Amino acid sequence: MKRRRLCWLGRLSILGLGLSPGLLWVLIVLVAPTNWARRHVIAALEASSGRAVELDSLGVCLGGNVSLSGLRIASPSSRDRPWLDARQVQLDVSLIQLLRGRFDPTSLDVEDATLRVLRRRDGSLEIADSSREARAPANDQAGRASCAPARLAAKLHNLRLEVVDEPDSSVLALEDVSGDGLWEREGGLSTSLFGRWNQGTFQLTAHLGCERSRPVFEGELRASDVLLDERMGLLSFAVPVLAGSKTPVQGKLALDVYMRGGGASGPEIARSLVGHGHLAIDPVNLTGTPFMAELRKVAQGTVVDEAASLRSDFTIQSSRITTERMELAAGRLPIVFSGWTDFTGALDYTITVDGLADRVPEKARRLFQRLDVDLKGLTTIKLAGNLDRISIRMNTADGSSRPLEQLIDPDDRARLRMLSRQFRNKVVK
Structure with a gap:
């Protein structure tokens, strides 16, 4: 009898030992979150990033991961304005690792977060501020690399991304952003995102890395059915006809742009x-734009109309955005632009009304030939100045350029009188 009782006790002991890890884990889950674990995670994040970190609570998931609630990351100098505010972040770090003093996540899942990328008026990025720069030498790349994870995969859900450019007073607000990203210590950060932009849709692929201790980036943005608003000031660098309007220009944008570059400033x-x-x-409705007001002085409404459409292919190089052909269909004839806008806002475009000379009736063409008037050599329109103050000038045959109000000078009037007399004589004959 006694021997049978000992046998049962042995079996129960073995069963208890087998169940104890699971029971212990359930107990840990029930007891967590703990303040010491939260403080440890905050300290680890601040040490690895050099940023100010706040965390509301930490929980342990049944699957073994750690869940962070109310994670906020800010620049050390502005802790009250976090550039990342995430409702929920899940990391593949176990509480056992935290007990051993380790924090080495390899994947994270972010749900319902707001990320702000701010470029200040001096050109610096808020997100680049780090307290480690003040403590470590600028050339201490090895120390910085050791703080970063070797590899970290991320999945994003319901993210709001806000890109603020203070020098140009423009804001890019992306909603319902989802996607994934991969950080590798040697390869940098690669990401693929999609979501909504001003009632339209967008797709973004980008890569951030480092070459010879110099930050580099490469990316492509595709968007469609995006409504224009007053926060898209940067778009004027590629489309100068939108610049200077006191009221928001109404329109619907489709965009496909690729860019690459690098630098720390x-x-x-x-x-x-x-x-x-x-x-x-x-x-696109150009009502109220300075360009349309100036152009009407030339066309008097016979060629242009505020309700229009616009298409352009452009290149970015040498601190300029250049287009060989930007076509504005604003009436009966397409208006074609060729020229550039540099990154300071200065611009220089030549404007022609495409096909205007070809539409002159044959009888009038023969008459102009007899009068020794070259239709294709007539004056052309120049768009000059800068994005804050656009002016339209006329290029004459001698290469000079004059504002519209100075166009009809005494010589021009004399020439017009002569052409009028010749035209009258031809008609009489």
């Missing part, structure tokens, strides 16, 4: 930036 990035793209704004 705004001027360095601007010098290195190269790329190309295509855009279409259809429809």
Whole structure:
């Protein structure tokens, strides 16, 4: 009897030992979150990133991962304005690892977060601020690399991405962003995102890395059915007819642009930036734009109309956005632009009304030939100035350029009188 009782006790002991890890884990899950674990995670994140970190709570999932609630990351100098605010972040770090003093996640899952990328007026990026830069030498790359994870995969759900450019007063607000990313210590960060942009859709692929201790980037953005608004000031660099309007220009944008560059400062990035793209704004209403007001002085409404569509292929190089042909269909004839806008806002475009000379009736063409008037050599329109103050000038045959109000000078009036007399004589004959 006693021997049978000992046998049962042995079996129960073995069963208890087998179940104890699971029971212990359930107990840990029930007891967690713990303040010491939360403090350890905050300290680890601040040490690895050099940023200010706040965390509301930490929980342990049944699957073994750690869940962070209310994670906020900010620049050390502005802790009250976090550039990352995430409701829920799940990491593949177990509580056992935390007990051993380790924090080495290899994957994370972010749910319902807001990320702000701010470029200040001096060209610096808020997200690049780090307290480690003040403590470590600038050339201490090995120390910085050791703080970063060797490999970290991320999945994003319901992210709001806000890109703010203070020098140009523009804001890019992306909603319902989802996608994934991969950070590798040797390869940098690669990401693929998709979501909504001003009632339209977008797809973004990008890579951030480092070459010879110099940050480099490469990316492509595709968007369609995006509504224009007053926060898209940067678009004027590629489409100067949108610049200077006191009221928001209404339109629907489709965009495909590729860019690459590098550098640690705004001027360095601007010098290195190269790329190309295509855009279409259809429809677009140019009512109230300085360009349309100036153009009407020339066309008097016979060629142009505020309800229009616009298409352009462009390149980015040498701190300029250049287009060989930007076509504005704003009436009966397409208006064609060729020229450039540099990154300071200065611009220089030649404008022609495509096919205007070809549409002159044959009888009138023969008459102009008899009068020794070259239709294709007539004056052309120049768009000059800068994005804050656009002016339209006329290029004459001698290569000079004059504002519209100075176009009809005494010599022009004399020439017009002479042409009028010749035309009258031809009609009489």
